[in-house]
Amino acid sequence: LAIITLTTDFGLQDHFVGTLKGVILGIAPGTAIVDISHAVPAFDIVDGALTVASAYKYFPDGSVHVVVVDPGVGSARRPLVARIGTHYFVGPDNGVLTAIGGGEMRHLTSREYFLPGVSKTFHARDIFAPVAAHLAKGVDMPALGPEISDCVRLEIPKAKLDGSVWRGVVLKVDRFGNVITNIGPQDVPALFHSHGAAFQMVLGGREINKIFSSYSSGAAGEVFAIAGSMGYLEVAANQGSAAEILNVGKGDEFTLTLPERPPRKVIRV
Amino acid sequence: LAIITLTTDFGLQDHFVGTLKGVILGIAPGTAIVDISHAVPAFDIVDGALTVASAYKYFPDGSVHVVVVDPGVGSARRPLVARIGTHYFVGPDNGVLTAIGGGEMRHLTSREYFLPGVSKTFHARDIFAPVAAHLAKGVDMPALGPEISDCVRLEIPKAKLDGSVWRGVVLKVDRFGNVITNIGPQDVPALFHSHGAAFQMVLGGREINKIFSSYSSGAAGEVFAIAGSMGYLEVAANQGSAAEILNVGKGDEFTLTLPERPPRKVIRV
Amino acid sequence: LAIITLTTDFGLQDHFVGTLKGVILGIAPGTAIVDISHAVPAFDIVDGALTVASAYKYFPDGSVHVVVVDPGVGSARRPLVARIGTHYFVGPDNGVLTAIGGGEMRHLTSREYFLPGVSKTFHARDIFAPVAAHLAKGVDMPALGPEISDCVRLEIPKAKLDGSVWRGVVLKVDRFGNVITNIGPQDVPALFHSHGAAFQMVLGGREINKIFSSYSSGAAGEVFAIAGSMGYLEVAANQGSAAEILNVGKGDEFTLTLPERPPRKVIRV
Numbered sequence: 001l002a003i004i005t006l007t008t009d010f011g012l013q014d015h016f017v018g019t020l021k022g023v024i025l026g027i028a029p030g031t032a033i034v035d036i037s038h039a040v041p042a043f044d045i046v047d048g049a050l051t052v053a054s055a056y057k058y059f060p061d062g063s064v065h066v067v068v069v070d071p072g073v074g075s076a077r078r079p080l081v082a083r084i085g086t087h088y089f090v091g092p093d094n095g096v097l098t099a100i101g102g103g104e105m106r107h108l109t110s111r112e113y114f115l116p117g118v119s120k121t122f123h124a125r126d127i128f129a130p131v132a133a134h135l136a137k138g139v140d141m142p143a144l145g146p147e148i149s150d151c152v153r154l155e156i157p158k159a160k161l162d163g164s165v166w167r168g169v170v171l172k173v174d175r176f177g178n179v180i181t182n183i184g185p186q187d188v189p190a191l192f193h194s195h196g197a198a199f200q201m202v203l204g205g206r207e208i209n210k211i212f213s214s215y216s217s218g219a220a221g222e223v224f225a226i227a228g229s230m231g232y233l234e235v236a237a238n239q240g241s242a243a244e245i246l247n248v249g250k251g252d253e254f255t256l257t258l259p260e261r262p263p264r265k266v267i268r269v
Numbered sequence: 270l271a272i273i274t275l276t277t278d279f280g281l282q283d284h285f286v287g288t289l290k291g292v293i294l295g296i297a298p299g300t301a302i303v304d305i306s307h308a309v310p311a312f313d314i315v316d317g318a319l320t321v322a323s324a325y326k327y328f329p330d331g332s333v334h335v336v337v338v339d340p341g342v343g344s345a346r347r348p349l350v351a352r353i354g355t356h357y358f359v360g361p362d363n364g365v366l367t368a369i370g371g372g373e374m375r376h377l378t379s380r381e382y383f384l385p386g387v388s389k390t391f392h393a394r395d396i397f398a399p400v401a402a403h404l405a406k407g408v409d410m411p412a413l414g415p416e417i418s419d420c421v422r423l424e425i426p427k428a429k430l431d432g433s434v435w436r437g438v439v440l441k442v443d444r445f446g447n448v449i450t451n452i453g454p455q456d457v458p459a460l461f462h463s464h465g466a467a468f469q470m471v472l473g474g475r476e477i478n479k480i481f482s483s484y485s486s487g488a489a490g491e492v493f494a495i496a497g498s499m500g501y502l503e504v505a506a507n508q509g510s511a512a513e514i515l516n517v518g519k520g521d522e523f524t525l526t527l528p529e530r531p532p533r534k535v536i537r538v
Numbered sequence: 539l540a541i542i543t544l545t546t547d548f549g550l551q552d553h554f555v556g557t558l559k560g561v562i563l564g565i566a567p568g569t570a571i572v573d574i575s576h577a578v579p580a581f582d583i584v585d586g587a588l589t590v591a592s593a594y595k596y597f598p599d600g601s602v603h604v605v606v607v608d609p610g611v612g613s614a615r616r617p618l619v620a621r622i623g624t625h626y627f628v629g630p631d632n633g634v635l636t637a638i639g640g641g642e643m644r645h646l647t648s649r650e651y652f653l654p655g656v657s658k659t660f661h662a663r664d665i666f667a668p669v670a671a672h673l674a675k676g677v678d679m680p681a682l683g684p685e686i687s688d689c690v691r692l693e694i695p696k697a698k699l700d701g702s703v704w705r706g707v708v709l710k711v712d713r714f715g716n717v718i719t720n721i722g723p724q725d726v727p728a729l730f731h732s733h734g735a736a737f738q739m740v741l742g743g744r745e746i747n748k749i750f751s752s753y754s755s756g757a758a759g760e761v762f763a764i765a766g767s768m769g770y771l772e773v774a775a776n777q778g779s780a781a782e783i784l785n786v787g788k789g790d791e792f793t794l795t796l797p798e799r800p801p802r803k804v805i806r807v
Binding site: 005039239 | 278279280281282283284285286287288290291292294295298299302311312340341342343344388389390391394
């Protein structure tokens with residue numbers, strides 16, 4: 001029971017996504033096709049990687065993930081397939097796959113797995129969807145093209161420790177107005193443990209120094225930190241939009257400072 | 270051939286909905302997963318109930334409906350499963366299930382049907398989706414937890430008869446600008462019969478006294494009542510937005526008066 | 539492994555699309571249901587036809603396409619089924635099917651393939667979805683109703699040659715801001731060949747005279763023509779919105795002139 005997921009910047013207003021699904025079902029009937037999101041901002045490679053990275057591990061081993069944020073479609077940029085852990089990914093060689101994780105990468109060169117008459121305008125339809133469908137049907141990665149090691153590398157921007165101050169950026173704002181930062185458990189483990197930690201964060205000109213464990217914590221209008229479901233520290237507000245309260249958005253910078261003395265008690269709910 | 274539907278306030282721009290589907294397909298491969306809507310306004314429990322209530326009866330018996338509008342995620346509010354008629358529902362104990370209808374309610378306590386390591390931030394992923402998948406695979410309701418009778422009760426707001434005047438509110442405005450009221454067939458049966466009835470409705474400062482049976486009735490810009498597909502009286506305009514014409518929206522109040530004398534002839538198309 | 543696609547102007551915020559899928563799965567369990575788009579502008583018959591026309595050929599033979607843009611729902615307009623090539627289409631008799639292409643057309647009259655108690659407000663649920671499900675299950679077209687030849691005819695507006703000048707209109711603007719014109723390969727074959735052609739187009743008060751073969755061509759802010767994936771000449775900009783740059787939208791007019799002398803060399807990437 002094969003699964004193919006789709007993550008793109010195509011939106012849902014045009015025929016694009018439907019067309020991809022037609023191609024897949026033509027090659028691999030019975031495949032379960034799942035939309036991760038098609039609302040990646042146009043051409044935003046990092047956001048596309050971030051979106052699929054948050055979801056793919058919840059799919060069964062062997063799932064195939066099509067990730068198409070492809071400003072270079074039709075140019076010389078290569079089409080790729082990657083195996084990251086137990087999952088397969090297909091997408092353009094612009095960093096969107098390497099930002100998800102490391103693994104075996106191959107250049108898609110076997111045209112028998114493409115649609116005939118590949119266009120220069122719609123590789124998702126002509127290359128990525130058909131290759132994903134063939135993978136879902138059991139074609140082995142090596143048949144798709146040669147392994148490569150020189151693909152474009154991109155990373156989700158990492159927070160940096162500058163003396164005793166973490167400097168980070170807002171990765172995105174989600175549908176609820178939660179502000180997703182780029183502080184992860186590898187950066188400040190204490191903030192992701194169940195015991196929390198003392199900290200001082202400055203974002204949007206405002207100090208945040210409370211961390212709660214659920215979105216339903218905090219008073220009305222109160223902004224607090226929380227270890228979110230995307231694997232990053234978030235800034236949230238109970239039934240409110242932290243992004244609106246703080247007037248911040250993607251790319252905005254923040255600082256986060258931890259006390260040098262042993263942590264004091266923090267409020268947990 | 271199991272079916273799971275999803276109704277949430279998650280939107281489609283993030284990874285949330287895709288993640289739920291991965292969880293379901295990991296537990297119950299081959300399940301047909303259907304989105305009812307993910308555009309429920311954030312935290313709007315009544316709207317979530319209203320949305321799934323309009324759709325679920327069109328699904329086969331035994332379908333499982335995940336309904337997650339959950340401002341209290343991570344708090345002490347309980348996760349529930351309900352059997353309403355021949356359908357199963359899973360969602361939080363905040364009234365979103367009781368507003369759909371009455372039936373057997375159970376507190377989800379059997380953690381073996383949850384994902385391991387339940388978070389406090391994403392119960393749809395960690396509890397509701399996996400439980401729905403196990404239900405779809407045939408797990409019996411009693412195995413999921415004890416029956417309860419003290420769950421939070423919520424109802425779609427009902428219109429009230431005040432002397433000879435019905436006082437109601439706008440439940441929502443649909444994509445076409447049709448204004449869905451909370452007058453149902455149990456309130457004013459005559460308006461839902463094929464013969465119509467005389468009435469006078471005041472909404473947005475305007476009097477409405479015509480009822481038609483199809484949206485394609487009425488002159489350009491004319492606003493009229495119609496028995497809509499959500500089971501409520503609606504106010505509509507032929508190829509126009511009644512909500513814009515009347516400048517009304519969700520929560521706005523209206524009155525509806527029926528004549529005390531026998532009904533006069535009304536225009537029907 | 540039956541496939542049913544859906545193209546509507548229903549949007550995704552209400553219960554409508556979920557309800558259709560429930561009806562289909564109740565009649566034809568196991569059918570793969572694919573959304574082409576539900577963001578057709580309300581009541582825009584031509585846009586609905588254009589959307590499904592761009593996608594349907596990528597689906598396997600025998601797929602059933604539900605196309606519901608139906609301002610006349612509940613009126614005397616007939617419900618139809620069409621066979622266009624190897625595909626089936628169901629939708630209202632308002633031109634939305636004839637704009638896709640020609641073929642056998644039948645009036646849906648066999649009420650045993652409808653839901654019981656057809657409403658006047660939601661024929662997609664009561665007629666089109668159930669008929670599509672029965673078609674997907676193998677019911678033959680003749681069983682659905684009599685063949686007709688007097689259905690409403692509508693065409694995607696065609697560009698017209700006026701002396702030596704093509705006069706056309708913008709059919710739509712896609713999610714990326716690409717401007718889809720109504721110049722097709724049958725109009726100006728040279729623009730769709732791999733060698734391109736010299737031309738002068740005037741759109742939004744600006745002259746466009748370059749044609750590239752990929753969206754990633756051109757300098758920043760440069761607007762150029764391209765043979766797009768919908769089968770029409772488009773106007774695009776590299777990682778920018780041509781529609782915004784030119785301040786044009788659907789329905790705007792343009793002219794396109796070809797040189798009378800033999801084509802000079804054009805830039806191709």
